[in-house]
Amino acid sequence: MSKPGFERVALIGIGLIGSSLARRLRRDGLAAEIIACDRGRETLDKVRTLALADRVTDDPADAVQGADLVVIATPISAYAEIGRRMAVGLAQGAIVTDVGSVKQAAIRDLQASLPAGVHLVPGHPVTGTEHSGPEAGFAELFDDRWCILTPLPDGDAVALQRVTQLWQAAGMRVIAMDADHHDKVLAITSHLPHLIAYTIVGTATGLEETLKSEVIKFSAGGFRDFTRIAASDPVMWRDIFLNNREAVLEMLQRFTEDLTALQRAIRWGEGDKLEDLFTRTRAIRRSIIEAKQA
């Protein structure tokens, strides 16, 4: 595996993912120079304190000057404006990639504003924690996880190869697929689980006060795993649901049908149906352990 060897990498948005990438680039000498760009002054102060970049700025056009790689790692709702603002600063031949969880929307919002001669390689490192902000990042976040790239049909092959090398060097396994397929797969593996977790934790917050304090006390019975997921970044997740609406609503419809069937089985005391499902779901867990994604 050859090193990607970038000269100047501009990171637009420096939260959990952006700062983890900065740490990895630094640790393994994968970039000669790192520019960090964020619209939050507090965030940029933290980046300075943590010495995550060679230079910080709040202006995307300034950040991308002379960069051979630009990585967008903000919530998706900021993409269109970032695309417009950075367009004037982008060098010919520069590669632009992103880490967003919805790929069709990412392409829609970026493609229009990028000048000719700039190569867009949409990407999604499938990893994360429930923590956010530059202080939450760590260099090992990407190890052994999958990164999905969704190259454009007429995209540049060399640019694709270099972004592939970037994430491989960061520790990831890289795979390419169509953007619409990505959005469908992630709707079930990530977006629906988050939606469900947010809902159940929300249901608990709506309980009477006495019951609520007990929910916290006895959360070890299963609930606390949902609270971890439901502590993920609110703006990032708002944007994901708004931008992958169709696929999320379809998966949610399937889930609701299955839940209704299970509800009926409980109401009518159909133990066999319950046991049968609960036995089948164990097999999926084994597959995940075997695939070393547990």
Next chain:
Amino acid sequence: MSKPGFERVALIGIGLIGSSLARRLRRDGLAAEIIACDRGRETLDKVRTLALADRVTDDPADAVQGADLVVIATPISAYAEIGRRMAVGLAQGAIVTDVGSVKQAAIRDLQASLPAGVHLVPGHPVTGTEHSGPEAGFAELFDDRWCILTPLPDGDAVALQRVTQLWQAAGMRVIAMDADHHDKVLAITSHLPHLIAYTIVGTATGLEETLKSEVIKFSAGGFRDFTRIAASDPVMWRDIFLNNREAVLEMLQRFTEDLTALQRAIRWGEGDKLEDLFTRTRAIRRSIIEAKQA
């Protein structure tokens, strides 16, 4: 904290919880003698190999002979028969407790068959993992978790005190409440989360084969946390849902209403509503971390 100091402890059912208790009793010298009872021959062989008990048997009446403490740790559907079968062997003054996740059903199924002079103290150590069987247990399983006891209104005070000491000695914090209140609290903190996790993993197993293999591959986005929960013991969980039907269905109804509201917000692009909920759910996570139950 004084040691409970039991002479002969009979463990009826020796899976994850029973075997963890056996290990803890041995490690800390909390019982002079341990008798393990299970209807599975394979399970009893494992108990022998792991040297978890002084004696093993598949007969509850034999197991409880001369025991001053009996701990029932089987799925709830076995309680009524165990109660009937062990009744003849129980010594006067013996304490019977259990670890079941539904307390009203546990009391209903045990109380009828226990002879006068035997003290029932229903209990529920709120802990566990997704693994089952005697080989899955470990002595530290109970550390810092809560054990809920649901003593009967006319129950023996000394028996309650000794069971309290047992779980405290095993590392737990012990609290007492009414059985019906327990069942309501656990419906939201444990039963509903398991039901939801089983459902979503079931929904994924119903997908087309190609999509299914990708679900496993990219499960790190949130899905894998649900598969861990949905790998819990099928028979145990079948029994929980069948025996806590009313409380589970009520919490499920609340959850479904909240999910429908969220679905509507996504469909209509109401970002403010989403962000507002996702921000509120973060607070619950903080409370759980502060309560040291994370």
